[in-house]
Amino acid sequence: MIWNEEKECMSLEDMQELQLKRLQDVVTRAFNEVPYYHKRYSEAEVYPEDIETLDDIEKLPFTTKTDLRASYPFGLFAVDQKEIVEIHTSSGTTGKPTVSGYTKEDLDTWGEVMARGLTMMGVDENDIIQNTHGYGLFTGGFGVHYGGQKIGATVIPISTGQTLRQIELMKDFGTTMLIFTPSYGLHIAEELEEMNIKPSDLNLKVIGFGSESWTDEMRTSIENKFDVPAYNIYGLTEVMGPGVAMECSEQNGLHLYEDHFYPEIIDPKTLKHIPEGQSGELVLTTLTRVGMPIIRFRTHDVTSIKHGKCGCGRTLAKMSKITGRTDDMLKIKGVSVFPSQIEKALLSIQGVEPHYQIILTRPNNLDKIEVKVEASPDIFFDNIKELVGIKEKLAEAIHDEIGLRVTVNLVEPKTIDRVDSGKAVRVIDKREE
Amino acid sequence: MEYLKQLSIFIENKEGRIYNTLHILEDLKVNIRGLSMADTAEFGILRLIVADPVKVKEQLEERDYIAKLTEVIPVLIEDQPGGLNKILKILDDNNLNLEYLYAVALKNSDNAIVLLRLEEMDKGYKVLKENNAPIVDPEKIYSI
Known part of the structure; x- marks a missing residue:
């Protein structure tokens, strides 16, 4: 089923016409109502009337997380605070949090886009959604909640944690949809296994996961453990929250609700648009947000966008799975490489743990990549030949993934800092020394 | 077929690694009956013959070593x-x-x-x- 056939199956021409009208409107409102935009646009000598085509958006300056922080707390609101009915913030782990304010209309839009996504995943008013995303300042919980209520499903607002209680409710209430972050989902799966509860003992039919980076291997593992399909939900607090883009039954990309969020893909170095289908940084503009218009927000997420009719019947822009962050993108021998790609390659080999470090050097002006990987019992043999074989196998898997030759070295367990310790250094770049 | 159980330990080819390992065994009062080392530039395998290889394997694993019992x-x-x-x-x-x-x-x-x-x-x-x-x-x- 399609929640909003008119918008989700619009012809590209009609969509662009709608987008241009909304873009002109949002730029005008932002310029008139928000001092931040007024100042930035005046400095850049670009004015609302300069937006005559969609491509004219390139004339506008970007908005970054730093800009949002500088406007803390309510500097980007385009309406009186009394019109704002809800506030969320980012976690603020790296400084002041960024604030996101919503009017009644904004919450309605949020519910609308999430409703489209849930419908896309085959969920309707008959379903029971157990929402393990946290309710609070984090947008995850409420986003799913509003969407679930819009389609008339039954939402269990349980939040993250209390895993045994989660499992109890899953059984007693007959939960049909679980919403989780991949890592929490895998944790629930572990508990289920320990309690010897099989997927067939549950009433689950679908999983929605998001708000964390993930790999295809993780999805496969989730789908195998719960024995139901799992779909990705993408979003970010600055722009709205979850529901900016969601996966359909085809599982080969996410439909971006471009009538509400205008996407651009730029080269993070030149900051220019790159041709459709090529990978670059996603930049988003809220086309309909009333309380806090966000124009040309640099997400730092790397993806690509394509148009065309999808197997599911929708014509909405299709965004590929996020492959990395521009903040951790490495340029090696001129090739863009993400640590996540290397991790993916390592995990493709049975028994390898995701504990690794990438060391870049430049002997004789040539980039050299060394990847240190912790040995584990599964990849340790009492035989030098086999150990060297494992090294080569890992190097080959990385080469297949990133197209560059690397040297892999095995190191002793627990000698590389853990990610969850918060201080893991994935990349050591010694090239500038 | 009665094989002799030997302990094979993964060790990085770094200063002090063999010394540290043997030091741990000394603290555990493990007497080494036989020993050999196979190495590459970055890592190697330390092979040991001890009186109770199963127990020593567990003790080393508790200390984050990778050890395997192998037969000779x-x-x-x-x-x-x-x-x-x-x-x-x-x-x-x-x-x-x-x-x-x-x-x-x-x-x-x-x-x-x-x-x-x-x-x-x-x-x-x-x-x-x-x-x-x-x-x-x-x-x-x-x-x-």
Whole structure:
């Protein structure tokens, strides 16, 4: 089923016409109502009337997380605070949090886009959604909640944690949809296994996961453990929250609700648009947000966008799975490489743990990549030949993934800092020394 | 087939690693009956013969080592020129590939024990037996 056939199956021409009208409107409102935009646009000598085509958006300056922080707390609101009915913030782990304010209309839009996504995943008013995303300042919980209520499903607002209680409710209430972050989902799966509860003992039919980076291997593992399909939900607090883009039954990309969020893909170095289908940084503009218009927000997420009719019947822009962050993108021998790609390659080999470090050097002006990987019992043999074989196998898997030759070295367990310790250094770049 | 259980430990080829490992074993009061090291530029395998390899393996794992129990065939050789070659000839005559070997000394004896690791362990054991190679009872080595 399609929640909003008119918008989700619009012809590209009609969509662009709608987008241009909304873009002109949002730029005008932002310029008139928000001092931040007024100042930035005046400095850049670009004015609302300069937006005559969609491509004219390139004339506008970007908005970054730093800009949002500088406007803390309510500097980007385009309406009186009394019109704002809800506030969320980012976690603020790296400084002041960024604030996101919503009017009644904004919450309605949020519910609308999430409703489209849930419908896309085959969920309707008959379903029971157990929402393990946290309710609070984090947008995850409420986003799913509003969407679930819009389609008339039954939402269990349980939040993250209390895993045994989660499992109890899953059984007693007959939960049909679980919403989780991949890592929490895998944790629930572990508990289920320990309690010897099989997927067939549950009433689950679908999983929605998001708000964390993930790999295809993780999805496969989730789908195998719960024995139901799992779909990705993408979003970010600055722009709205979850529901900016969601996966359909085809599982080969996410439909971006471009009538509400205008996407651009730029080269993070030149900051220019790159041709459709090529990978670059996603930049988003809220086309309909009333309380806090966000124009040309640099997400730092790397993806690509394509148009065309999808197997599911929708014509909405299709965004590929996020492959990395521009903040951790490495340029090696001129090739863009993400640590996540290397991790993916390592995990493709049975028994390898995701504990690794990438060391870049430049002997004789040539980039050299060394990847240190912790040995584990599964990849340790009492035989030098086999150990060297494992090294080569890992190097080959990385080469297949990133197209560059690397040297892999095995190191002793627990000698590389853990990610969850918060201080893991994935990349050591010694090239500038 | 009674194989001798040996402890194989993953070790980085870094300053002080063997010393640290042996230091831990000393603290655990583990007496080492035999030892060999196979290495590459970055890492290696430390192979040890100890009285209770199962227990030592657990103790090392508790200390974040990767250790495996592996099997070798202990054969008694005469402590004189050509002693080892007699055994190797049996293997060669039967097209058996040797992965590695190392020797352990016996207290108050004119003989030495050589530990053999073959690509085909079971076949090798049978061939050695058939050719009357003096295979040693593993219990005797654990209790040296």
